[in-house]
Amino acid sequence: MPEKKTDLLTIHSALDAEQPFRWSAGRYRSRFMQEIRDHKRFYGIKCPKCGKVYVPPKRVCGPCFVEMDEPVEVGPEGEIMTFTILRFSFVDPETGVAKPVPYAYGAVKFDGADTQLSHFIEYEDESKLRIGGRVRAVFQEDRKGSIKDIRAFKLIE
Amino acid sequence: MARRTAIVATGQTYHKSIRRDVNGQELINEAVVRSLEDAQLTMDDIDGVIIGNMDHFEGINYVDCWSIDGSGGYMKPTMKLTTGGTTGATLAIAGYHMVASGMFDKLLVIGWEKNSESDTTGGIITCTDPIVERPIVAGAISGLACEAQAYMHKYGATPRDAARVSVRDHKHGCNNPHAHLRLDLTIEDVLHSPVLADPLRLHDMCPRTDGACAVIFACEGIAEKITSAPAWVLATANRHMFSDYSDVVQMASLLSMVEASKELWGKLGIKEPLKKVDVIEMYQPYSWAGMMWIEDMGLCKKGEGPRLIWDGVTDMGGELPINPSGGVICTNPIGATGLIRAAEIALQIQGKADKRQVPDVQLGVSTGFGGNWWTDMIAFGKKKPA
Numbered sequence: 001m002p003e004k005k006t007d008l009l010t011i012h013s014a015l016d017a018e019q020p021f022r023w024s025a026g027r028y029r030s031r032f033m034q035e036i037r038d039h040k041r042f043y044g045i046k047c048p049k050c051g052k053v054y055v056p057p058k059r060v061c062g063p064c065f066v067e068m069d070e071p072v073e074v075g076p077e078g079e080i081m082t083f084t085i086l087r088f089s090f091v092d093p094e095t096g097v098a099k100p101v102p103y104a105y106g107a108v109k110f111d112g113a114d115t116q117l118s119h120f121i122e123y124e125d126e127s128k129l130r131i132g133g134r135v136r137a138v139f140q141e142d143r144k145g146s147i148k149d150i151r152a153f154k155l156i157e
Numbered sequence: 158m159a160r161r162t163a164i165v166a167t168g169q170t171y172h173k174s175i176r177r178d179v180n181g182q183e184l185i186n187e188a189v190v191r192s193l194e195d196a197q198l199t200m201d202d203i204d205g206v207i208i209g210n211m212d213h214f215e216g217i218n219y220v221d222c223w224s225i226d227g228s229g230g231y232m233k234p235t236m237k238l239t240t241g242g243t244t245g246a247t248l249a250i251a252g253y254h255m256v257a258s259g260m261f262d263k264l265l266v267i268g269w270e271k272n273s274e275s276d277t278t279g280g281i282i283t284c285t286d287p288i289v290e291r292p293i294v295a296g297a298i299s300g301l302a303c304e305a306q307a308y309m310h311k312y313g314a315t316p317r318d319a320a321r322v323s324v325r326d327h328k329h330g331c332n333n334p335h336a337h338l339r340l341d342l343t344i345e346d347v348l349h350s351p352v353l354a355d356p357l358r359l360h361d362m363c364p365r366t367d368g369a370c371a372v373i374f375a376c377e378g379i380a381e382k383i384t385s386a387p388a389w390v391l392a393t394a395n396r397h398m399f400s401d402y403s404d405v406v407q408m409a410s411l412l413s414m415v416e417a418s419k420e421l422w423g424k425l426g427i428k429e430p431l432k433k434v435d436v437i438e439m440y441q442p443y444s445w446a447g448m449m450w451i452e453d454m455g456l457c458k459k460g461e462g463p464r465l466i467w468d469g470v471t472d473m474g475g476e477l478p479i480n481p482s483g484g485v486i487c488t489n490p491i492g493a494t495g496l497i498r499a500a501e502i503a504l505q506i507q508g509k510a511d512k513r514q515v516p517d518v519q520l521g522v523s524t525g526f527g528g529n530w531w532t533d534m535i536a537f538g539k540k541k542p543a
Contacts, residue, residue, distance in 0.1 A: 008177035033288075055403070086298070088354065105293065
């Protein structure tokens with residue numbers, strides 16, 4: 001059966017539906033989000049066995065496999081552990097819309113924490129972005145209890 | 158005691174960026190039919206089927222049910238496995254376990270993906286924690302770029318070093334008729350390709366591919382009747398790490414690879430893998446991993462990866478060729494990618510790798526990588542294990 005390329009179809013799904021998910025944050029991450037929303041503060045959780053402070057907090061330290069219950073305030077400043085500048089655009093599955101590029105993404109370790117939070121890094125001069133750079137969170141005016149209540153991290157001059 | 162088990166046959170599609178002429182079931186069928194032809198078996202000879210992909214790339218759940226016409230699983234024990242990027246490698250390990258356990262004699266294992274059917278980066282983002290990470294991460298590329306940046310910072314490796322890895326794999330891929338990309342690139346071509354995410358450029362990164370791979374595992378006693386050169390499984394190892402990307406703080410080193418390698422070399426009784434292993438098919442999704450992760454594998458000390466690459470040690474004709482098939486940088490149907498690594502090592506041991514054949518392979522290793530930085534490894538040998 002001879003065929004032209006135009007005979008072969010690809011069928012698109014619609015992108016106009018709201019996503020039907022309702023995820024539970026749990027106690028630890030609910031409080032993490034609430035502290036950011038209400039007080040612009042960050043808190044982590046300390047493992048009673050290895051002493052590691054996790055940010056964002058979680059209930060179980062995977063490597064030790066024990067429950068953690070000691071909250072620790074961390075930050076508000078931190079250090080860039082690594083970063084990149086995204087220059088290719090892709091469809092954000094959260095919105096169905098292409099992400100505006102370029103933007104910087106990195107891993108920030110708060111003072112007092114042992115893990116790192118992935119987030120956007122705002123910059124004016126990209127040549128100043130570096131591993132080891134000191135940063136501070138910049139918050140949204142209207143905070144809703146989402147990780148995006150942190151608008152980004154910004155280099156401290 | 159586990160039964161001795163081997164890969165006895167393999168089948169792959171000719172991998173491409175878009176296969177509009179087939180749907181997923183038909184794509185799977187091409188690989189299955191080729192593996193059966195390779196074994197000179199029919200579906201009636203097969204005891205069971207395991208199949209895997211990453212559901213969110215096609216948006217089809219219950220792939221074990223949906224694919225049954227193509228997979229040959231009609232009225233047979235059939236199940237699905239999905240472990241992210243490692244899916245194909247996990248499939249091979251599971252296939253080995255099922256035959257080695259004595260429960261199945263001849264098992265068909267299928268990995269496939271039609272990455273053209275969705276946005277791969279968008280799909281990968283949905284693997285991350287929906288509350289703290291998904292709104293921020295940019296799929297595999299953001300994490301891998303961050304890893305490369307950390308490696309560059311710590312050990313002084315350069316984009317030119319990475320480009321040398323990419324040139325190697327693309328050169329190797331030109332010898333493989335199944336490879337999706339067959340580009341004879343120069344280092345300058347790589348260094349002048351568009352930046353995706355600093356320091357990664359287009360030609361440092363794997364493509365997204367439509368393709369499928371099927372392999373047949375058989376037990377001792379049957380394996381030797383199917384082929385004169387079974388690729389015997391000698392050992393497997395796999396390591397998972399954390400739930401959150403945020404926990405992976407040791408960015409210039411792949412801890413899961415360090416630990417899985419120690420186990421694998423320990424099981425094989427090997428102290429110097431560079432000298433003992435004849436060929437590696439590595440799940441190397443981007444060029445930088447070709448330096449970092451061979452250090453983590455113990456082929457050299459930390460920071461020495463670039464030297465091995467420049468010395469040609471891992472080229473065809475070198476002491477330990479890596480990715481004779483062209484690897485993941487040339488072909489990446491994600492749910493099949495790890496299984497293709499195992500199939501390619503089986504071809505090397507069987508002496509059926511044609512233009513990409515490494516001479517006299519006695520010991521070969523395939524790896525898988527995926528998810529939150531985890532690692533699967535399998536060692537195959539020409540000689541039946543004791």
